[in-house]
Amino acid sequence: MFGIKQETFEKNTLALLVGTLVVVAIGGIIEVVPVFTIETTVEHVRGVRPYSPLELRGRDIYVREGCYLCHSQQIRALRDEVERYGHYSIAAESMYDHPFQWGSKRIGPDLARVGGKYSNDWQYGHLMAPRELVPQSLMPNYAFLAETPLEYDDIALRMRANRAVGVPYTDEQIAAAKDDLIAQADANEDNANLLKRYPKAVTVSGHARQVTELDALVAYLQVLGTMVNFADTNTERLAQ
């Protein structure tokens, strides 16, 4: 074709190099270009905010423990899913997730809208000993999380790392990270500032003397799917 023979490439290393580059680049461009158009696929909805410091650490623990191996966080746009779990998930809801936790396994139920569905006490009790509450459950016990103090000395660095990949944490939020984290993990602390910076953040308390990993995980679970108020949006607006 075009008078170019395979022989030309086989005999000429430079031609082989350039030719290879061109072919790989075509595949690369097709894979990469959609990523640059991601802005156009994220819906414009109000309410989605970056995770509070405690929720962010809870999310780290969620990822570390591999919760995504059994729980998805994506309600698909199918009738039975919408009827069981609530409004289908939209891209905007995971725009501050790095990486997102959509998952593809449903050994346990979807967790995209689990926030507020059960009480804090239930989340604590269930994570420590699932079968105490749901006899037929096959989820492992995570009681050790209640005994593991949460490491949060590096919380500001973690937030900066998230900011570097596009999560809009403000300098004020990063400066107040430790205070906010402690305020959310202690029911007796004043959490007015926390709620100003992170609306709908749920205060948790495992009643331990220190902040535990379980506190963080429960705070994270209790905010899942609660940020967007779907009453003031609809499919047409989501499509814009």
Next chain:
Amino acid sequence: MPTKVEKDSVSGRLTTGHEWDGLKELNTPLPKWWLYVFLACVVFAAGQMLLYPSVPFFTGYFPGLLGYSQRVEVDRAVQAVAQQRAETVNRIGALSFEQIRADPPLLNAALSIGRITFAENCQPCHGTEGTGRPGYPALGDDVWIWGGSLAAIQQTITHGVRSEDKDTRTSAMPAFGALGSLKPAEMEAVADYVQGLFGLPPGKNAAEGQKLFVDNCASCHGDKGQGNQELGGPPLASRVHLYGGDRAAILAQINQPKHGVMPAWNARLSAPIIKSLTLYVHSLGGGQ
């Protein structure tokens, strides 16, 4: 080095024309059927790309000739099934509990809706068919904290207990021990009396405990421990207990009480669904 295409004398096939150090390569093309299936797939994929949303642009995406959207589809599907159920659900919403119970087919429908809703939303705490768990009230018995009438159950489900809802039911037992309003010996005495109410043999200081009970506890739990559903004071003269029925549980609760939380369900469930759920919970055995 490339040579000319020739016929291999052993297999009778053509070579590709490549030769390296005397080794020649046989030309073994893909089976025809495979090639055609592959080409058909390519054509099919191109058709799909034309018909359905496919190529992203910098200001949007190509929506496809059919204008298909899964989100529109699911809205339509949800609406279609809602329409199918509309007659039943609207009637449940419009009629009073008495009227629903007077109409067996409608009551059956409401109980089915309630059973399914219960399994998805309530069972994790209250157990299968409302058997209850420590800290989560059993619903199949006739011991109620906030009342077991249909109206009371409906109120509890709709607004929750100690929830975020502004009309939530709420009560708080003081931490008699932790706040120091009862001395340890006094707490022991109260426990002596209360374990009698629980059906255990009363302790030796039960008489003293009863006096303390009347002064400190009776305003919410009733003077005979019968409970007070207006205030959400659980009945103590009973065999059914939220946080355990032994002396240790009694002392723990006097010292530093636990308080459960039930979410308000009006944000997740519509009024007719809550009504159906109410009828179901009421039917579990203890409805008043």
